[in-house]
Amino acid sequence: MKTIKLVAISMFIMGLFSCSQEMECPKPDPPTQPKNLISLEDAKNQLNLYDVAHPGVKGDQFALRTWISLEELENYIAYVKAESLKNGITVNGIDFMYSQTKEGKPGMPNANNEDYELTFMIAPTVKEGTSNMAFDPLSSEKGKPAFLKDILAPQDSTNAKMMSNATGGPSGIANHFGACPTICL
Numbered sequence: 253m254k255t256i257k258l259v260a261i262s263m264f265i266m267g268l269f270s271c272s273q274e275m276e277c278p279k280p281d282p283p284t285q286p287k288n289l290i291s292l293e294d295a296k297n298q299l300n301l302y303d304v305a306h307p308g309v310k311g312d313q314f315a316l317r318t319w320i321s322l323e324e325l326e327n328y329i330a331y332v333k334a335e336s337l338k339n340g341i342t343v344n345g346i347d348f349m350y351s352q353t354k355e356g357k358p359g360m361p362n363a364n365n366e367d368y369e370l371t372f373m374i375a376p377t378v379k380e381g382t383s384n385m386a387f388d389p390l391s392s393e394k395g396k397p398a399f400l401k402d403i404l405a406p407q408d409s410t411n412a413k414m415m416s417n418a419t420g421g422p423s424g425i426a427n428h429f430g431a432c433p434t435i436c437l
Contacts, residue, residue, distance in 0.1 A: 332376040335389040341397050343376040347386035373427045389424040
């Protein structure tokens with residue numbers, strides 16, 4: 253019995269001593285280099301291809317651009333991951349969908365993005381078979397992602413229930429980023 257008390261007291265004192273020492277936290281692994289980086293030559297060539305194909309839809313510096321703050325993007329990713337996990341859905345990526353915020357006519361020029369404000373929306377994706385499918389985590393149910401291809405399709409019986417549940421409030425789709433050149437100059 254005396255031995256047990258002695259061991260217990262020794263462990264308590266060692267615990268106090270070790271806890272009073274400043275502990276070094278493990279350092280996270282450094283980020284790995286992304287696999288999709290391209291050369292500056294490739295970037296210049298791709299921008300030139302865009303400029304030739306879309307002469308009336310060009311920014312002042314390069315092709316049309318959209319700017320997103322890191323804070324906004326990181327917050328969005330954390331939010332859609334958390335909302336999706338509530339329904340047991342694991343986000344595997346982000347889908348970027350080009351859109352515009354003002355009406356335009358076919359062939360209408362859009363110099364400096366002033367005429368009809370091209371932009372893009374983003375939505376989380378989930379693996380569905382061999383595809384990565386965009387979905388709305390706020391319209392999803394347990395284990396059933398609400399796929400945008402169904403929700404945003406022309407109104408029919410497939411998406412009528414999902415659309416009738418829409419309150420006009422926010423969805424899991426984001427936009428209102430800083431369209432360039434409007435905000436980036």
